[in-house]
Amino acid sequence: MAAKKAAKKKTIEKAETAGVADAPPIEMVKLKVDGVEVEVPKMSRDWEGNLRPTTMLEACQIAGREVPHYCYHKNLPVAGNCRMCLVEFGMPMMGPDRKPVLNEDGSVKVAPMRLPYDPSLPRGAIACATPIAPGMEIYPGSDATRQMREGVLESLLINHPLDCPICDQAGECKLQEYSIEHGQAESRFVEPKVHKPKAQEIGPRILLDAERCVLCTRCVRFTRDIAGDDALGIVNRGSYNTIATFPGQPFDNNYTLNTVDLCPVGALTSKDFRFQMRVWFLKETKSICTSCGTGCNILVGSREEKIRRFEPRENDAVNATWMCDSGRLNYKWIHREDRLTRVTGKRFTERNQLGAWPLALKEISEILRDAEKGSVAIIGSARLTNEELYLLKKLADRTGALTDSVANLGEGDDFLVSDDKNPNSNGCRLTKFCNTELGIHTTKIAEGIRANKIKTLLVFGEDVTKAGISTDLLDQLTHLIVSDVLPNDTTQRADYLLPGCAVVEKRGSMINVKGRLQKFMKAVEAPGDARAEWEILREIVREVEGRVGFETIEGLFNQMAGEVVPFDGLEWASIGDTGVEVEI
Amino acid sequence: MIVDRKELNFWERTYAPALLGGLKVTLRHFIDHVTGRKKVTQQYPEEPTVVPEGYRGAPYLVKDTDGNTKCVSCQLCEFVCPPKAIKITPPGPDGKPADRANAEKMPEEFEINMLRCIFCGFCQEVCPEEAIFLQNDFSLTGLSRAEMIYDKEKLLSLGGVNKSPIKKWEHKKKEAEAQDSFPVKA
Numbered sequence: 001m002a003a004k005k006a007a008k009k010k011t012i013e014k015a016e017t018a019g020v021a022d023a024p025p026i027e028m029v030k031l032k033v034d035g036v037e038v039e040v041p042k043m044s045r046d047w048e049g050n051l052r053p054t055t056m057l058e059a060c061q062i063a064g065r066e067v068p069h070y071c072y073h074k075n076l077p078v079a080g081n082c083r084m085c086l087v088e089f090g091m092p093m094m095g096p097d098r099k100p101v102l103n104e105d106g107s108v109k110v111a112p113m114r115l116p117y118d119p120s121l122p123r124g125a126i127a128c129a130t131p132i133a134p135g136m137e138i139y140p141g142s143d144a145t146r147q148m149r150e151g152v153l154e155s156l157l158i159n160h161p162l163d164c165p166i167c168d169q170a171g172e173c174k175l176q177e178y179s180i181e182h183g184q185a186e187s188r189f190v191e192p193k194v195h196k197p198k199a200q201e202i203g204p205r206i207l208l209d210a211e212r213c214v215l216c217t218r219c220v221r222f223t224r225d226i227a228g229d230d231a232l233g234i235v236n237r238g239s240y241n242t243i244a245t246f247p248g249q250p251f252d253n254n255y256t257l258n259t260v261d262l263c264p265v266g267a268l269t270s271k272d273f274r275f276q277m278r279v280w281f282l283k284e285t286k287s288i289c290t291s292c293g294t295g296c297n298i299l300v301g302s303r304e305e306k307i308r309r310f311e312p313r314e315n316d317a318v319n320a321t322w323m324c325d326s327g328r329l330n331y332k333w334i335h336r337e338d339r340l341t342r343v344t345g346k347r348f349t350e351r352n353q354l355g356a357w358p359l360a361l362k363e364i365s366e367i368l369r370d371a372e373k374g375s376v377a378i379i380g381s382a383r384l385t386n387e388e389l390y391l392l393k394k395l396a397d398r399t400g401a402l403t404d405s406v407a408n409l410g411e412g413d414d415f416l417v418s419d420d421k422n423p424n425s426n427g428c429r430l431t432k433f434c435n436t437e438l439g440i441h442t443t444k445i446a447e448g449i450r451a452n453k454i455k456t457l458l459v460f461g462e463d464v465t466k467a468g469i470s471t472d473l474l475d476q477l478t479h480l481i482v483s484d485v486l487p488n489d490t491t492q493r494a495d496y497l498l499p500g501c502a503v504v505e506k507r508g509s510m511i512n513v514k515g516r517l518q519k520f521m522k523a524v525e526a527p528g529d530a531r532a533e534w535e536i537l538r539e540i541v542r543e544v545e546g547r548v549g550f551e552t553i554e555g556l557f558n559q560m561a562g563e564v565v566p567f568d569g570l571e572w573a574s575i576g577d578t579g580v581e582v583e584i
Numbered sequence: 585m586i587v588d589r590k591e592l593n594f595w596e597r598t599y600a601p602a603l604l605g606g607l608k609v610t611l612r613h614f615i616d617h618v619t620g621r622k623k624v625t626q627q628y629p630e631e632p633t634v635v636p637e638g639y640r641g642a643p644y645l646v647k648d649t650d651g652n653t654k655c656v657s658c659q660l661c662e663f664v665c666p667p668k669a670i671k672i673t674p675p676g677p678d679g680k681p682a683d684r685a686n687a688e689k690m691p692e693e694f695e696i697n698m699l700r701c702i703f704c705g706f707c708q709e710v711c712p713e714e715a716i717f718l719q720n721d722f723s724l725t726g727l728s729r730a731e732m733i734y735d736k737e738k739l740l741s742l743g744g745v746n747k748s749p750i751k752k753w754e755h756k757k758k759e760a761e762a763q764d765s766f767p768v769k770a
Contacts, residue, residue: 275688276676278659
């Protein structure tokens with residue numbers, strides 16, 4: 001218990017010193033939002049992390065009053081062009097003697113801002129780009145603010161085609177939401193709408209419907225300032241304003257699909273998700289992307305046990321609000337026709353499927369229990385979860401097995417894509433399933449098989465024929481026990497082939513390249529008889545050791561946290577949606 | 585409001601006038617039927633029933649006067665359907681092109697399970713395209729459950745043509761064609 005407390009304290013201290021260590025504390029400023037006094041920091045951080053005066057929009061957010069906006073995004077530079085966040089506000093009055101004017105009761109008099117040429121009319125300011133001042137009053141709920149919003153929305157809808165029934169954004173469209181919340185019920189415009197090109201392919205993964213665009217330029221700023229590919233811009237004038245690429249140059253970088261998330265309306269839509277499913281049917285599950293070691297936080301959109309899309313989920317410690325296109329579209333293999341869905345192998349046929357799982361698990365457990373020390377080797381993928389690697393390590397300790405994983409290096413970039421293509425290499429290291437370097441024991445295992453010392457090989461989630469253990473060596477084994485998701489050369493030779501799960505079909509935790517421990521939830525059911533690897537291993541460990549001490553993934557994680565040093569003091573529930581740092 | 589109970593006289597307290605009044609009605613109907621002056625039994629199903637206007641029978645898909653499928657697969661009816669009788673398969677990115685090119689979208693499959701349908705009319709009410717209407721059919725039969733799931737083709741052939749003069753997609757197309765001098769075409 002004491003050790004746990006000490007560990008917790010250590011992580012908190014680490015978090016505190018990790019930030020700006022010697023920065024002076026930020027001064028607080030008092031102001032009023034709709035009559036309620038709030039204290040907000042005088043300075044806050046902009047999209048690049050630099051200090052700049054807090055804006056009225058942020059002050060309203062702190063006060064719990066949401067200000068509608070299109071062009072403002074907390075991770076993008078401020079443009080201030082949509083005018084949707086206009087609010088009425090007042091400043092403390094200053095007399096000619098530069099002293100504050102006081103009310104009769106002694107408080108500072110606040111004057112609502114008025115138009116200089118017509119003082120009977122209130123003057124609004126865009127909340128996203130107006131810095132706060134001490135004593136100011138912001139009125140996001142006033143009549144004048146409401147009228148400003150109505151006016152802005154009316155202007156934005158002048159040329160909007162209102163084709164929501166065929167628009168993929170419908171259901172998550174800010175134009176729809178704000179129209180209902182702040183807009184007018186009827187249009188006063190009788191003139192014909194300006195029509196612009198629809199469903200243009202501006203890139204290999206992006207379609208542009210220029211009519212729907214509200215010209216907020218979020219996409220332009222994202223691709224210029226975040227993705228570093230200045231590919232988009234606005235051409236033409238007035239009502240003909242439209243987003244465009246350079247002639248003949250497609251909008252094609254590895255981050256283009258983020259503009260689809262950013263687009264508050266249906267102007268930029270994903271070609272992959274086009275007309276797939278209306279968004280209100282999608283069940284959203286918190287998960288992480290496992291296409292590389294970065295471990296971007298994602299939301300899995302699924303309906304009727306089918307994955308429809310991946311979307312980034314906000315986590316400032318990992319991916320902010322972005323993810324790469326390659327990771328986002330890497331979900332189709334989950335529903336491949338040739339997924340392994342049955343327990344197969346030399347002893348199991350299509351006919352004796354009834355009871356195949358218990359029989360296979362029992363026989364595997366017997367093999368492992370009766371195995372001579374050192375006659376077993378285990379190769380587990382670095383795509384497995386911490387929990388699964390921990391259970392494999394447990395089996396390895398019991399049987400004195402050599403363990404290893406397979407390194408999978410590729411090309412990364414300087415933004416989100418990591419050059420480590422395994423999502424959980426650090427999990428392999430921390431659970432001591434692997435050494436600091438992945439794949440250095442594989443040759444030893446191959447030699448062991450060749451020398452007939454290793455007779456049983458457990459393979460979880462890797463095609464070992466591509467990692468230095470040839471098919472001849474596999475044929476030499478007495479027992480080859482394999483669990484995988486898709487068929488490959490190793491699964492074909494398995495004596496016991498146990499169908500496993502994709503990440504979206506199970507729960508678990510992984511550690512990204514920077515040492516962030518993150519958990520993911522189950523989005524869809526696994527096809528056929530496939531089972532989560534940790535459940536398979538739980539049954540084997542139960543048979544081999546006599547007891548396991550947990551039933552659920554929560555119990556498994558908590559047990560692991562007690563045994564694996566870097567996880568000390570952690571619990572499944574305390575990881576949270578955005579994960580925690582662990583020492584790697 | 586309080587209504588005072590009427591005091592009954594002796595004659596009324598014998599129940600005889602009420603009883604005789606009832607018997608008079610019975611006798612009148614008896615004579616009407618025996619002499620064939622009046623008929624209330626309808627020989628259904630040999631004699632077809634005419635349903636009143638505004639009747640809520642089975643929902644069917646309709647086509648416009650040019651023979652185009654009006655449904656654009658927005659799936660609002662599927663969403664609003666209380667017994668979940670409607671199942672729509674959207675076309676996806678590579679689906680068959682829509683009948684009206686600028687409507688972009690048309691359902692790949694549209695199924696209504698008539699065993700589930702409760703004829704509530706929400707689908708008709710929610711439809712932004714006026715593509716589904718509750719029509720006059722009330723007696724649907726089939727030899728199997730599968731037969732009672734009506735697919736797109738069947739729904740369209742049963743639904744017929746909707747004679748509404750409003751054609752918003754055609755209007756949009758004409759409006760866009762009239763402005764063919766759009767400055768820069770990407």
